[in-house]
Amino acid sequence: QVQPVESGGGLVQPGGSLRLSCVASGFSFMSYNIQWHRRAPGKERELVASISSTGGVTNYADSVKGRFIISRDNAGNTVYLQMNSLKPEDTAVYYCNAVHSWGLGTVWGQGTQVTVSS
Numbered sequence: 001q002v003q004p005v006e007s008g009g010g011l012v013q014p015g016g017s018l019r020l021s022c023v024a025s026g027f028s029f030m031s032y033n034i035q036w037h038r039r040a041p042g043k044e045r046e047l048v049a050s051i052s053s054t055g056g057v058t059n060y061a062d063s064v065k066g067r068f069i070i071s072r073d074n075a076g077n078t079v080y081l082q083m084n085s086l087k088p089e090d091t092a093v094y095y096c097n098a099v100h101s102w103g104l105g106t107v108w109g110q111g112t113q114v115t116v117s118s
Helices: none
Strands: 003-007 010-012 018-025 032-039 046-051 058-060 068-073 078-083 092-100 106-108 112-116
Touching: 003 092, 003 106, 018 032, 018 092, 018 112, 032 068, 032 078, 046 068, 046 078, 058 068
Parallel strands: 010 112
Antiparallel strands: 003 018, 018 078, 032 046, 032 092, 046 058, 068 078, 092 106, 092 112
8 A cells, every 4th residue: 555654653741752753655755745744632733844855855833843853764765753842732643744746646644643641
């Protein structure tokens, strides 16, 4: 099946860290810009971070700027989201979205749950 596969979610205490991974299954990430989105219960989906196909351009939502870092390893077909200084309001399902850099479509992963709680 052609889709990104997320992993690395879990339960963490406030102030802790997690690293999410997004691995391309059945295709290559090389021509894709990658986005991490999240959806918290009762809230709209939020674009958290994005990285260009070459890794040269990154962008972050104001809510995570300075705490989250997005990176990619094209040789390993993997994109990471390092999440530090986690807060309860970061609790959400996190989704990886691969957006083709030539506008040929997007592919969503199934998500991984992140829960920040003491």
